[in-house]
Amino acid sequence: MNYQFNWSVLWTGQTGQWLLQGISTTLEISVLAWLLAGFLGILSGAVRTARVRLLFALGTLYVEFFRNVPLLVWMFFWYFAVPPLLPSPVQDWLFAHGAEFWAAMLALGVYHGARFSEVIRSGIQSIPKTQVEAALSTGLTVTQSYRFIIIPIALRILIPPITNESLNLLKNSSVALTISVAELTFQTRQIETYTAKAFEALTAGTVLYLALCLSISAFMAMLENRCAIPGMIARANPAEH
Amino acid sequence: MKRLMPLLLSVSLALGGVTSAAAESTLEKIARTGTLTIGTRTGSPPFAYVNKQNDWVGFSIDLVEQLILPSVSKKVGKPVTLEKKESAPATRIPLLASNAVDLIAETMTDTRSRRDSVDFSLTFFVTGAQFLVKRGSPIKGIQSIKGKRVAAQQGATNAKIIRERVPTAQLREFPDQPTAFQALAQGQVDTYTNDGIQLAGLKAKAPNPRDWEVVGDFYSYEPYGMAMRKGDSDFRNAVNNGLMEGMDSGKFFEIYEKWFGPKGEVPYPMSPEAKKFLIYQAVPK
Numbered sequence: 001m002n003y004q005f006n007w008s009v010l011w012t013g014q015t016g017q018w019l020l021q022g023i024s025t026t027l028e029i030s031v032l033a034w035l036l037a038g039f040l041g042i043l044s045g046a047v048r049t050a051r052v053r054l055l056f057a058l059g060t061l062y063v064e065f066f067r068n069v070p071l072l073v074w075m076f077f078w079y080f081a082v083p084p085l086l087p088s089p090v091q092d093w094l095f096a097h098g099a100e101f102w103a104a105m106l107a108l109g110v111y112h113g114a115r116f117s118e119v120i121r122s123g124i125q126s127i128p129k130t131q132v133e134a135a136l137s138t139g140l141t142v143t144q145s146y147r148f149i150i151i152p153i154a155l156r157i158l159i160p161p162i163t164n165e166s167l168n169l170l171k172n173s174s175v176a177l178t179i180s181v182a183e184l185t186f187q188t189r190q191i192e193t194y195t196a197k198a199f200e201a202l203t204a205g206t207v208l209y210l211a212l213c214l215s216i217s218a219f220m221a222m223l224e225n226r227c228a229i230p231g232m233i234a235r236a237n238p239a240e241h
Numbered sequence: 242m243k244r245l246m247p248l249l250l251s252v253s254l255a256l257g258g259v260t261s262a263a264a265e266s267t268l269e270k271i272a273r274t275g276t277l278t279i280g281t282r283t284g285s286p287p288f289a290y291v292n293k294q295n296d297w298v299g300f301s302i303d304l305v306e307q308l309i310l311p312s313v314s315k316k317v318g319k320p321v322t323l324e325k326k327e328s329a330p331a332t333r334i335p336l337l338a339s340n341a342v343d344l345i346a347e348t349m350t351d352t353r354s355r356r357d358s359v360d361f362s363l364t365f366f367v368t369g370a371q372f373l374v375k376r377g378s379p380i381k382g383i384q385s386i387k388g389k390r391v392a393a394q395q396g397a398t399n400a401k402i403i404r405e406r407v408p409t410a411q412l413r414e415f416p417d418q419p420t421a422f423q424a425l426a427q428g429q430v431d432t433y434t435n436d437g438i439q440l441a442g443l444k445a446k447a448p449n450p451r452d453w454e455v456v457g458d459f460y461s462y463e464p465y466g467m468a469m470r471k472g473d474s475d476f477r478n479a480v481n482n483g484l485m486e487g488m489d490s491g492k493f494f495e496i497y498e499k500w501f502g503p504k505g506e507v508p509y510p511m512s513p514e515a516k517k518f519l520i521y522q523a524v525p526k
Contacts, residue, residue, distance in 0.1 A: 003338040003358070003471075080423055095390065095429050100413065177395070178420065180413040186395070189331045190414075193396045196358040198334045 022187030036109030041116025066114035078103035104176035280328030312483030330396025351466035361466035369459025382457030
């Protein structure tokens with residue numbers, strides 16, 4: 001390839017500071033969106049396992065509507081289509097106070113909430129009915145059997161798919177650059193603008209995303225091991241003694 | 242390890258193949274494939290955009306089709322067809338370096354730092370950065386954007402200048418013109434800054450051109466050039482010869498009239514200085 005690499009652009013001038021700002025924005029937007037997605041996901045996932053028709057329908061509507069439209073469209077929706085619905089003083093205030101950040105956070109959180117919802121529903125439904133019956137037969141009430149048996153087991157089953165979805169959420173936060181949020185991908189492009197060194201900048205972005213995602217995976221794997229119930233569900237540790 | 246050997250071998254062979262392909266010059270590649278591939282834009286009227294008839298056209302594309310393509314065909318001694326790919330500020334240098342395109346023909350400013358990575362043709366257009374605002378806006382130029390929300394295009398040179406000269410301006414950088422214009426139209430930003438000619442192009446294409454104004458003196462100098470892979474002077478000569486022949490014969494200025502003349506897409510008369518500057522670039526035969 002006829003291209004001269006110059007890796008020093010990654011640590012000279014303001015580049016390091018930009019990358020740090022990018023990481024911080026990516027993490028801020030991802031953590032907030034993750035909390036929102038978790039809240040919406042648990043709520044709608046739970047009501048979709050309940051037997052109340054109206055709630056079930058609402059939950060289903062939410063999931064199918066939000067997960068079946070591309071994230072990019074949702075970014076534009078929250079940034080361009082929602083503000084005109086608000087009164088103009090609110091609009092002006094929002095535009096002056098980081099509307100793009102909040103629009104991106106909502107887009108990401110609501111979209112991934114719909115995906116979390118399905119993960120949570122499948123987790124709850126994967127617990128055999130007999131287990132509920134066994135819990136009830138020991139004398140626990142329904143609430144108690146959910147609290148002490150069903151939910152603790154479901155949460156453990158859910159760790160791997162939740163990890164998967166969380167990593168997706170983090171990586172999808174890069175779509176926010178289309179509505180001018182200065183996150184990590186945006187900053188790597190900015191480095192390219194200033195230095196015309198695209199390959200170095202993109203490599204830096206790749207390595208940073210990889211590092212962020214691997215740390216999350218490692219943490220979740222540790223959590224999974226710590227919480228594993230011996231002889232149940234979570235990956236069986238080989239017998240050592 | 243024994244199982245790994247064939248894999249390693251095939252990988253190293255594949256890599257070897259890549260290196261030998263990269264050693265091929267651009268003219269050799271064009272002679273072999275019969276195609277000149279350019280990277281251009283779909284939303285930068287009137288340089289390169291998709292028009293109402295859904296054709297991919299523009300001033301930069303015409304320059305390539307009518308001036309550069311004949312010159313390249315002559316050089317390789319066979320007819321060459323043109324292939325267009327979409328490029329954006331962030332992707333244009335990688336597109337060139339990876340051999341995906343041979344020439345960037347859009348609205349790329351020739352700068353010294355970019356010349357570290359790519360080579361440029363002669364300058365084919367001269368402009369400078371200005372501001373697009375709603376008619377009647379208090380913004381009159383770079384002196385009045387303190388504290389204002391200013392949209393710019395990601396990867397363009399203008400944002401860099403604003404950041405250095407007016408650090409209090411709140412920059413919002415969008416990946417393309419239509420998104421930035423939408424943000425301006427809806428009030429997310431107070432103004433959109435880009436090269437004056439591109440703003441004039443956006444204004445001309447807007448549903449109500451009279452609602453918009455291009456304001457301010459040029460606060461930057463933006464000479465547009467076509468970019469190509471570094472260190473391939475035979476190809477660069479073929480590109481430049483095409484442009485120079487166009488300037489000699491007047492064809493270049495006919496194409497200019499078509500897009501920027503009084504009846505063009507974006508009326509933008511060429512100043513006598515700019516015309517002189519362009520003609521002086523054409524060296525004798």
